[in-house]
Amino acid sequence: MLENNKTIEINGEDALEVLAEIEFILISLHKMGSYYCDKPVNDYQKATTDFIDNEKVTQRLAKVRKIISTKFDSTLGEDDMDDIERHMEGIQFWKP
Incomplete structure (x- = not known):
């Protein structure tokens, strides 16, 4: 990790x-889980999917990622990756 990335500042x-x-x-997800705990699973799944879509959860998370990631020095290392790329490299993403 670059020395500049060992401590980052966010206003x-x-x-x-x-x-x-x-x-x-x-x-919101916690309240949905509590509300639907004794209701049919299909209702919970639909409500969760609707929440993610209607409230633009993926866009909100992308905004959070952007705010945090812009604080890092993105200088590439010998492996042609920056510190964020290198740290995220091992994540196992969902697959169909």
Whole structure:
């Protein structure tokens, strides 16, 4: 990891924006789980899918990722990757 990336700074406004997005998604999903705990699974699955789509959860998460990732020095290493790419390299993504 680059020395510049060992400590990153985020201003308060950006940090609050990130926290608000995470809070909205996390608490909403928690409330949905609690509400649907004794209801048919299909209802919960539809509500969750509708929430993700209607509330643009993927776009919100992309915004959070952008706010945080822009704080990193993106200088490429000997492996032609920056620190973020290198750290994310091993993630196993969902596959159909």
